[in-house]
Amino acid sequence: MALIFFLYLYVVSRATSRDHSPRLVKSTRKEGLSVVQLEELPKITGKDLKLGSDCAICLDVIGNEEPARLVPGCTHGFHLKCIDLWLSKQPFCPVCRYKLEPELFNQDSSNPC
Secondary structure, eight states: HHHOOOOOOOOHHHHHHOOOOOOOOOOOOSSSOOOOHHHSSOOOEEESSSOOOOOOTTBBBOTSSSSSETTTTTEEEEHHHHHHHHHHHSBBOOOTTTBBGGGGGGSOOOOOO
């Protein structure tokens, strides 16, 4: 029993005194969309939503006259303020994880395709 106790103390002391290598830390660099990019996304009102009227971010119903925004590509709809805050931090849809690629914002506006 004493041998097991000393073995336990040895393992614990080795685990706590070991020089830990630096761990990867998530970058604090902003990866979301800029204000200019957010303004390029389609705005609608709640009555124009086709896939449902619930905002998956705040979990509240989007009213018929409330401003809303569609995520291009997947067309999920959210309250305007909710999705703008979300997309300013990460460039993907909170429902389906569709990524808004930079190419979406670099398209030539004179090209109708």
